[in-house]
Amino acid sequence: MVDSDTEQINNLVQAIQDCEKTQENIEWVYTITEKDYDLINLFIIAFMEQFEDIQKANSILIALKKLNEFAPDQVLPQMRENEKFPIAISQYIIKTQKLEDLVGEAFLLLIDIFQVSSFKSVTNQAFIERLFDLLQIINDEETFHAIIKIFINISYEYKSPKDNLVIRVASSHQYSRYFSETIIKFLNKNEDDLIIKTLQFIEDIYKVQSDFFYSHDFNVLIDVCIREINNTNKENLREKFMEVLHVLTDTDQYKKKQPRRESIFRLVETMQYATVSAKSKNISNELKVTLDKI
Incomplete structure (x- = not known):
């Protein structure tokens, strides 16, 4: 991306961050995020090029999050269709040194775009461990539960408990208590699919560990x-x-x-x-x- 393009992206990112959710601005967002304009992909490319610069990377994530809030039916599919975005988000989460820098737009976008199929190739032990590390500092209950659901969904894809990365990390991580307490709460939710997957996790982890709870x-x-x-x-x-x-x-x-x-x-x-x-x-x-x- 040439300097002039980068400057235009940065200016647009700032304009999006500053705009309030009015009908006029919603219509503007729907216009600029039409797929033919390729803006979402350009933002993702800019994020991938700058994600080691925390301030700039967060600015792009904030802009993407706001675009998704204003025009979710148009923006979210484009983020999910971009095969490189899951890689960029996972690397950003793994490589960002300060945990506090991650509690924000990166997490919220991870929740928005997460699909097991798209993250399967980038789900490694470092990624799982980093998400577990962050459980200690997530204060928003909705965000916290959403991350635990990601663990449960990833875990459900494994056929063998011994190969299951979520089980491997949960069995020994210092913050697994937060995780174990929350999955019991999931059994009280009126979501059959979530209950089945949570029960499967419990059944699987007791095949490799005898005292998880x-x-x-x-x-x-x-x-x-x-x-x-x-x-x-x-x-x-x-x-x-x-x-x-x-x-x-x-x-x-x-x-x-x-x-x-x-x-x-x-x-x-x-x-x-x-x-x-x-x-x-x-x-x-x-x-x-x-x-x-x-």
Whole structure:
């Protein structure tokens, strides 16, 4: 990019940063971000060329974020279609030295453009570790939950827990407590897809680590499983909660104090006479066998 182009980009970035969300400015943004003008790609190229300069890189990210707020149906698809943007965002997050510099537009744009398919090729251990590092300083709950969902979505793509980078980092990272507390909250959300993926993560991590949750969180998790197995009318969710409960009761962590043992036995008995799937009944039988061996 030649100097004159860079100056024009910088001037436009400043103009976008300064503009307020009025109907006139929204119409202006829709005009300048028409795909034929290629402005979004030009901004992304400028970001890639300057992302080691924190101030300039953040200015471009702020402008992109504002464009996306003003014209999301036009801007977001263009950001997602740009194959180089995920690479640039991930490298920016990995290489920026001060954590405080990252809590802002880079994170918000990562959340906006994130799709497992587009980030799969750039998801490495350094990227996952950096995102975990940032959990300690994210104060906005919505942003925090969005990052945890990214972890859950990435994790769900792995077939083997031993190869799972999210599990590898979560198992040993000093801030994994923030992560483990939050995924239990996800089980209370009315989002079936998120619940299934979260339960799969829990099931997978206990295949490589026997005490991922702190004692209190572990007990809460068991309570949630019992409640949802009893209350849900969705058989696929019941089966998945049953699978996870079975995994939990077969851990050393459970065997030490056996929390909710009587409640689980009552649940097993109820399942034998309830109108539930054959799979749920089979898991309950396996669960009883596991408890009897303790």
